[in-house]
Amino acid sequence: MKQITAILEGFGSTLQLLIRSIGYAGTLPRQWGRFIEQCYMIGYTTLPIVAILSFFIGSVLALQAGYSMQNFGTQQFIGSLVGLSMARELGPVMVAILVAGRVGSAIAAELASMKVYQEVDALVTMNIPPARMLVMPRLAASLVMVPVLALIGDLVGWFGGAIVSKYTAIISIEPEAYFAVLRHYTHFKDVLNGLVKAEIFGFVVVLVCCNIGLNTRGGPREIGASVTRAVVVSLILILVLDYFVTQILT
Amino acid sequence: MAGTSHTRNPFTQVETPAVGVTVEHLSKNFGSLKVLKDVSFAVQPGEIFVLMGPSGSGKSVLLKHIVGLELPTAGRVAVDGHDAASEETRERVRMALVFQSGALFNSLSVYDNLALYPREHRLADEAGIRQKVMHALKILSLEGTAKKFPADLSGGMKKRVAIARALVMEPQLMLYDEPTSELDPVMSATISEIIASLRVEYRVTTIVVSHDRDLALNIADRVGILMDGKLIFLGPPSELKQPKDPIVADFLTPKIDLQHPRFKQLET
Numbered sequence: 001m002k003q004i005t006a007i008l009e010g011f012g013s014t015l016q017l018l019i020r021s022i023g024y025a026g027t028l029p030r031q032w033g034r035f036i037e038q039c040y041m042i043g044y045t046t047l048p049i050v051a052i053l054s055f056f057i058g059s060v061l062a063l064q065a066g067y068s069m070q071n072f073g074t075q076q077f078i079g080s081l082v083g084l085s086m087a088r089e090l091g092p093v094m095v096a097i098l099v100a101g102r103v104g105s106a107i108a109a110e111l112a113s114m115k116v117y118q119e120v121d122a123l124v125t126m127n128i129p130p131a132r133m134l135v136m137p138r139l140a141a142s143l144v145m146v147p148v149l150a151l152i153g154d155l156v157g158w159f160g161g162a163i164v165s166k167y168t169a170i171i172s173i174e175p176e177a178y179f180a181v182l183r184h185y186t187h188f189k190d191v192l193n194g195l196v197k198a199e200i201f202g203f204v205v206v207l208v209c210c211n212i213g214l215n216t217r218g219g220p221r222e223i224g225a226s227v228t229r230a231v232v233v234s235l236i237l238i239l240v241l242d243y244f245v246t247q248i249l250t
Numbered sequence: 251m252a253g254t255s256h257t258r259n260p261f262t263q264v265e266t267p268a269v270g271v272t273v274e275h276l277s278k279n280f281g282s283l284k285v286l287k288d289v290s291f292a293v294q295p296g297e298i299f300v301l302m303g304p305s306g307s308g309k310s311v312l313l314k315h316i317v318g319l320e321l322p323t324a325g326r327v328a329v330d331g332h333d334a335a336s337e338e339t340r341e342r343v344r345m346a347l348v349f350q351s352g353a354l355f356n357s358l359s360v361y362d363n364l365a366l367y368p369r370e371h372r373l374a375d376e377a378g379i380r381q382k383v384m385h386a387l388k389i390l391s392l393e394g395t396a397k398k399f400p401a402d403l404s405g406g407m408k409k410r411v412a413i414a415r416a417l418v419m420e421p422q423l424m425l426y427d428e429p430t431s432e433l434d435p436v437m438s439a440t441i442s443e444i445i446a447s448l449r450v451e452y453r454v455t456t457i458v459v460s461h462d463r464d465l466a467l468n469i470a471d472r473v474g475i476l477m478d479g480k481l482i483f484l485g486p487p488s489e490l491k492q493p494k495d496p497i498v499a500d501f502l503t504p505k506i507d508l509q510h511p512r513f514k515q516l517e518t
């Protein structure tokens with residue numbers, strides 16, 4: 001019972017924060033500096049790990065597909081499998097998980113410590129709403145940067161699949177053939193579909209982590225607890241949302 | 251408090267009426283802990299009100315109610331006649347609270363800490379803001395710290411930066427939570443002078459939580475003493491020189507008694 005009220009409360013306060021933040025969207029031009037700073041935070045810090053992980057996920061996809069397809073002699077279709085899986089599912093979900101781990105945790109830690117050390121209270125007494133200064137620029141930055149990360153993840157993952165396809169004995173497909181199949185079966189619509197997913201996941205992760213950070217109560221020990229909660233809640237939401245968004249989008 | 255009292259906003263030169271504060275039957279519980287018990291008093295527009303009381307008696311909690319950071323369990327707190335916690339009051343009345351802990355923005359330099367309020371509310375251009383900020387830093391002997399970050403400051407410096415940040419806001423209602431507790435005697439006297447002169451120049455309504463008897467006796471219009479969540483004294487500072495109530499007398503001038511130390515009396 002207690003858990004259910006906690007979940008409902010969390011949902012309600014997140015929704016409230018969302019509405020408030022949207023109300024401040026008009027202040028974006030004069031918070032341009034903060035917006036760019038957050039874009040940098042989300043994009044630049046997550047890019048290397050997105051690239052590395054995407055590369056290996058694309059590679060493993062090709063390897064597994066090659067292993068199971070060799071029985072049917074259909075290896076030449078590997079490009080379509082890697083292309084579609086990366087674009088529609090693995091790219092966006094993986095980027096969202098990395099954003100939760102790298103960006104969401106950092107946001108929760110920063111806002112929780114501002115709350116615990118009364119900086120948020122100071123903002124409120126200065127009549128500077130935290131939703132305007134702390135949340136809105138982060139949400140806007142997530143909208144811009146997460147799809148970019150997902151697109152880069154797609155491209156690197158496809159590339160990883162191509163390399164494995166060429167150099168694995170049981171597959172041995174030239175990159176030209178691999179990409180020809182990939183292009184034929186992976187449409188712009190599929191990529192777009194994945195980017196929309198990434199956009200939704202990234203936005204929700206940033207919003208939830210902001211809310212959990214700002215609702216931290218108590219002493220410094222609660223900062224760590226908030227970070228853990230923010231990441232766990234984000235991961236659960238990504239996977240649950242993935243199911244529903246996929247249903248809606250297909 | 252003579253005549254029509256007005257607070258002049260030094261940025262816009264617009265005069266707004268000085269604001270008063272009323273606290274009516276305020277009670278506050280944290281769970282089962284009763285922190286404030288039926289506290290009532292009023293601070294007149296342009297008055298300097300000093301609140302004293304032992305550690306843990308609820309002074310900081312009371313200040314937080316006045317700026318609307320805490321909500322009363324029972325009773326009412328009004329600023330300029332309107333509910334202190336409402337957003338509308340915050341929009342209309344410019345209030346500043348110097349937190350006991352300073353509450354500086356750790357990710358911003360001292361300069362940016364001070365400049366945040368005028369920038370966010372677009373009160374002046376950068377040159378105008380710079381002038382205000384440097385002036386506030388100067389009167390608190392903080393010129394050298396503008397580029398430093400809060401983590402690199404001493405306790406007393408943080409306190410002074412917090413005061414400077416509140417001064418830059420040029421508020422109609424100014425609340426200080428133990429502004430002089432970490433400062434040397436000369437700096438404490440300076441703070442008292444600043445508080446008093448703000449009232450003379452700008453008719454700022456002021457509430458100071460302080461243990462500093464010199465400050466209370468020299469600049470207060472009235473003093474309140476909070477003990478155990480109840481207001482046990484309310485009156486002009488002159489009455490504190492020969493207090494009738496023995497509890498008040500003992501609080502203000504405790505005798506250090508080495509023959510019968512207090513902590514030993516507690517044990518028996």
Ligand SMILES: Nc1ncnc2c1ncn2[C@@H]1O[C@H](COP(=O)(O)OP(=O)(O)OP(=O)(O)O)[C@@H](O)[C@H]1O
Nearest residue numbers: 280283285303304305306307308309310311312350
């Ligand atoms: N958010 C809170 N939750 C629970 N208890 C609180 C909270 N804030 C304050 N208290 C309790 O309220 C009481 C009064 O605290 P307060 O900070 O107002 O004391 P104070 O008079 O300012 O003391 P000091 O002079 O030491 O600063 C203390 O017992 C404190 O533990």
Ligand SMILES: [Mg+2]
Nearest residue numbers: 309310350427
């Ligand atoms: Mg206190």
